[in-house]
Amino acid sequence: MSVGLEHFLVLGAVLFAIGIYLALTKRNAVAVLMGIELMFNAVNVTFVAFSRFVESASPLTGHVFVVFIITVAAAEAAVALALAVLVYRNRETINIDEINLLKW
Amino acid sequence: MPFDWLRAGPPLAEWWDLRDLGNAVGGLLGWIDDRGGPSWLPYVVSGLIGIVGILLWSVFSQLFFVWAERRLVARIQVRLGPNRAGPLGLLQPVADALKVLTKEMITPRNADRLLFWASPILVMVPALVVFAVLPFGERMVLADLNVGVLFVIAIGSINTIVVFMAGWSSSNKFSLLGAMRTVAMLISYELVQVLALLAVVVFTNSMRMGAIVGWQDDFNTWIVFVQPLALLAYIFAGAVEINRTPTDIAEAESEIVAGYHTEYGGIRWGMFQLAEYVAGFAIAAIVVTMYLGGWTLWGLEEWVPGWLIFLGKLYGFFFVFIWMRGTLPRLRVDQLMGFAWKYLLPLLLVNVLLAGLEVLIWQENGFAAEAVLPAFAVANWALAVVLVVGWGQVLGHLRPEHRAKRPVLVKEVGAILYEPYPLRPGGSVPEA
Amino acid sequence: MDDSGSVVAFWTLAALTVGSALMVVAVRNLVHAVVYLILSFVGVAGIFVLLSADFLAVAQVLIYAGAIPVLIIFAIMLTPRAARDNAETSLGLPALPLVGALLATIISIAVVTDWPEATRGGFEETTSVIGEALLSTYVLPFEIASVLLLAAMLGAIILVRED
Amino acid sequence: MAMKTEPFVVNIGPQHPSTHGVFRMKLTLDGERIIDVDMILGYLHRSMEKLAEERTYTQNIPFTDRADYLAAMTGNLAYCLAAEKLAGVEVPERAQWLRVIMSELQRIASHALAIGTFINDCGAWHTPLMYMLREREKVLDLFEMACGARLTVNYMRIGGVAFDVPDGFVPACRALVKEMPDRIAEYEGLLLENEILVARARGVGILPADMAIAYSISGPMLRGSGVAWDLRKADPYAVYDQVDFDIPVGTNGDSYDRFLVRMEEMRQSVRILEQGLDALPGGPVNVDIPVALMPPPGETYARIESPRGELGFYVVSDGGPAPFRFHIRAASYINLSALREMTVGLTVADAIVVLGSVDIVMGEVDR
Structure with a gap:
């Protein structure tokens, strides 16, 4: 049986779900960031799947969007990790449960 | 039909025409089609032949080159090199291989089991996978992707992760120090590699390795004539990527014993050595394909088989790494970093800008290639010299007092000759 | 496919x-x-x-x-x-059903709607088309992305630099 | 907000490829920078000074070979001078000249090894070392021709030298002297203008002159820091006052200057050898002294310029056949004391380079 658009969309959805679960449940800030990266990838898969299967005037716009997503994700990862290191330096921990005091 | 490009091109020469092994594979595929095999079989067969060919070639040429390197470095060092095992010491690599195979593979107690076991295997991946894209002959390329150059850089970047895994998992202070040094160095030189290869792609305006070799064949000017700076930068970045002198920071024997592969014994350590040589061949192959005209030699490839020329150039270029290993001392890590970020990157950015300008001028006015390319060659070589020396002066690398000063000869005793530096314990020369 | x-x-x-x-x-x-x-x-x-x-x-x-x-x-x-x-964090438990529900909705949407399927095969050459698009129709986002990268780089360095 | 990182203690040695013998250096690191250096010695201690108190003066000579095993000739010479001063023995002319020739040959061999291993620590894997070992081989052949041994020569006696040199020695030595200058030019061509070596060694491990004097450093390290002090000129022994040579003096006291000073000293030693071979007189090579020499009670301190610095012997006699006290003032032991001042603030790689430029021999350090 052939592999259609739905297969890739389901794959993207599953990856997105795993990413959200990771982001919501993990205690370590770096693990949360890994979840976010996974979500970005899920979105990328969906974009590319659409640009491959769906009829459109310029099919490769999906790819251009994925390029933008990759750059933004890289920038976001850098800043988020810098924040994590800074939080670690001030609070000696990056365990999200403990970073809940607003009196910074 | 998969692999139709194997059937395309000039009328398929006889399968026994070994000037391009692609003919033989093409003949085999034709034979399979006549027998009416399933549609995917030729795909699998040619893929397997390619993979097995690359594997066998890289392992056996590594064995030969271990011997060649030790003899050549010995020749540079006024000594003989291995000559005990077998005639002229030719069996020395076999002896080494047997020794490495029979040695016991120790795993440190609190090592990170999974990563410790995985990294020797993974260290071979980037070294071997790069060869999938490199054309040994006109139709002898496993997968001629049209993002070939980007593929080479991407596979090179996996090396960083594997080095870190090796250093982190052997849970020993020296390995971690070596691993972190190497990772930081590999990242900064990845950028240098990208810019050096970008300068080539600007000229050939295609990332497909076959197209790049084709461009160099059509205009029969090698890209090294037009882009000398990019080649020099890539050689240095290549030397960094495979940890060879003058940049063997990873296993700087005299400093932190053996860097990230200290804790590995037996065949695991052997895999690291094998990967280092195969990665060296990969870098040499990339340089030959991108800058030195790949398997073409201004028409000679009609008679001499293309892949022979390619291997000749590859081994010839690999000699440069051996020569560097025999003569140059090692740079410190921060000097290497400073050299990459402060010196090489600005230089290469300017180089890519100039290459873009030149191609723009060439395409806009549609000059004839014979007139324009030699002019570009001369201009680029002169510019390369001016840029290298000028930027060196600006950054102070070539400032007079950095040059060696001979000691002052004195006849009588007791004279204190120099006013001591401000007494900073053990500090280095204050940056003037 | x-x-x-x-x-x-x-x-x-x-x-x-x-x-x-x-x-x-x-x-x-x-x-x-x-x-x-x-x-x-x-x-x-x-x-x-x-x-x-x-x-x-x-x-x-x-x-x-x-x-x-x-x-x-x-x-x-x-x-x-x-x-x-x-x-896991302490309050991780309610996440599972939430994620499950989200997954179910997305999958149902994906499978139910019939997307206007294209009949052509894969793309031959994507790099040059992406390059053209980036520098012609999407040149503004391209510049903004480069400014964003610069800002992110500077931000990260300033945050972590201990002078 | 300062980064709270715990210091990272790294142990260099005792079993390490570039510690020039069994020497251990505990480096406390903050990242790559060295905060503190702690040196642990004694792995090669053989209590030579205590053993010497049970042996006669002549039996003690082999100890001096094994103290600084890379410069045995100068070790013998220093001890024999001390014993002769104590016993008031006159050394014949020919023996004096032979002693000068042998110690200069030893200086060339020792400096060749010192420079070779220093460049090794900078990373040029064995290439310069192999070139220099080729010259050292020729010097060791000359030693073997003169006294049968290459390393622990045991050639000098109280009152002269053990045997006269065979006939083939002088022509072979002249051949070496003729060939040496362009060999040194070959090394300098390979190393002097080498950008990477200059980058690695220039400005690394600075030892200012007054600190060098304060730590009583001697030898190429002191001259590298700009102080022109050479015992062969300051306190001439044997026939050094009749020989003309220069003292190379460095300019800013870093590892590169020490390397340059050693290179220049090899050239000066060749000059001395030339004059020595020309002026070698005839006559006896030693004075026969009683087997159980019993010098009058008293103490003496004789010092010479060994390749590593001032090598002194403090010998006290109580009239008996064995010395009452036998102390070796080892040059590398004292040169090593300044290592901490030179390496704090540098990186691990620099510490190894500085240790290479100090050129220590553990036999002499631990005695």
Whole structure:
């Protein structure tokens, strides 16, 4: 049986779900960031799947969007990790449960 | 039909025409089609032949080159090199291989089991996978992707992760120090590699390795004539990527014993050595394909088989790494970093800008290639010299007092000759 | 996408990607989690190859399997005494049903609506088309993205620099 | 907000490829920078000074070979001078000249090894070392021709030298002297203008002159820091006052200057050898002294310029056949004391380079 658009969309959805679960449940800030990266990838898969299967005037716009997503994700990862290191330096921990005091 | 490009091109020469092994594979595929095999079989067969060919070639040429390197470095060092095992010491690599195979593979107690076991295997991946894209002959390329150059850089970047895994998992202070040094160095030189290869792609305006070799064949000017700076930068970045002198920071024997592969014994350590040589061949192959005209030699490839020329150039270029290993001392890590970020990157950015300008001028006015390319060659070589020396002066690398000063000869005793530096314990020369 | 080769490839790559993504959730040691994350990113790169997006597949390997994990590893290195385990937070329990519900809705939408399927095969050459698009119709976002990268780089350096 | 990182203690040695013998250096690191250096010695201690108190003066000579095993000739010479001063023995002319020739040959061999291993520590894997070992081989052949041994020569006696040199020695030595200058030019061509070596060694491990004097450093390290002090000129022994040579003096006291000073000293030693071979007189090579020499009670301190610095012997006699006290003032032991001042603030790689430029021999340090 052939592999259609739905297969890739389901794959993207599953990856997105795993990413959200990771982001919501993990205690370590770096693990949360890994979840976010996974979500970005899920979105990328969906974009590319659409640009491959769906009829459109310029099919490769999906790819251009994925390029933008990759750059933004890289920038976001850098800043988020810098924040994590800074939080670690001030609070000696990056365990999200403990970073809940607003009196910074 | 998969692999139709194997059937395309000039009328398929006889399968026994070994000037391009692609003919033989093409003949085999034709034979399979006549027998009416399933549609995917030729795909699998040619893929397997390619993979097995690359594997066998890289392992056996590594064995030969271990011997060649030790003899050549010995020749540079006024000594003989291995000559005990077998005639002229030719069996020395076999002896080494047997020794490495029979040695016991120790795993440190609190090592990170999974990563410790995985990294020797993974260290071979980037070294071997790069060869999938490199054309040994006109139709002898496993997968001629049209993002070939980007593929080479991407596979090179996996090396960083594997080095870190090796250093982190052997849970020993020296390995971690070596691993972190190497990772930081590999990242900064990845950028240098990208810019050096970008300068080539600007000229050939295609990332497909076959197209790049084709461009160099059509205009029969090698890209090294037009882009000398990019080649020099890539050689240095290549030397960094495979940890060879003058940049063997990873296993700087005299400093932190053996860097990230200290804790590995037996065949695991052997895999690291094998990967280092195969990665060296990969870098040499990339340089030959991108800058030195790949398997073409201004028409000679009609008679001499293309892949022979390619291997000749590859081994010839690999000699440069051996020569560097025999003569140059090692740079410190921060000097290497400073050299990459402060010196090489600005230089290469300017180089890519100039290459873009030149191609723009060439395409806009549609000059004839014979007139324009030699002019570009001369201009680029002169510019390369001016840029290298000028930027060196600006950054102070070539400032007079950095040059060696001979000691002052004195006849009588007791004279204190120099006013001591401000007494900073053990500090280095204050940056003037 | 009908010949048997790509079907086999799809299922293996999908299994690899989802499997290693689940391992990232399950495994205790944070460094192992990063390794499995890299594995799933490489799986996604394979999926891109299946969807004949060759430029994106290679860019994915270069950035997601070469650069971002190194960032994550440096972050883990710079936070030595922080909990290096991959444990769940205390209030993790309600997350499972929420995620399940979200997944169900997305999948139902994906399967129910009939997308205007295109009849053409994969793309031959994507790099040059992406390049053209980036510098012609999308030149503004391209410039904004470069400014954003510059800002992110400076921000990260200033945050972490201890003078 | 300062980064709270715990210091990272790294152990270099005792079993390490570039510690020039069994020497251990505990480096406390903050990242790559060295905060503190703690040196642990004694792995090669053989209590030579205590053993010498049970042996007659002549039986003690082999100890001096094994103290600084890379410069045995100068070790013998220093001890024999001390014993002769104590016993008031006159050394014949020919023996004096032979002693000068042998110690200069030893200086060339020792400096060749010192420079070779220093460049090794900078990373040029064995290439310069192999070139220099080729010259050292020729010097060791000359030693073997003169006294049968290459390393622990045991050639000098109280009152002269053990045997006269065979006939083939002088022509072979002249051949070496003729060939040596362009060999040194070959090394300098290979190393002097080498950008990477200059980058690695220039400005690394600075030892200012007054600190060098304060730590009583001697030898190429002191001259590298700009102080022109050479015992062969300051306190001439044997026939050094009849020989003309220069003292190379460095300019800013870093590892590169010490390397340059050693290179120049090899050239000066060749000049001395030339004059020595020309002026070698005939006559006896030693004076026969009683087997159980019993010098009058008293103490003496004789010092010479060994390749590593001032090598002194403090010998006290109580009239008996064995010395009452036998102390070796080892040059590398004292040169090593300044290592901490030179390496704090540098990186691990620099510490190894500085240790290489100090050129220590553990036999002499631990005695």
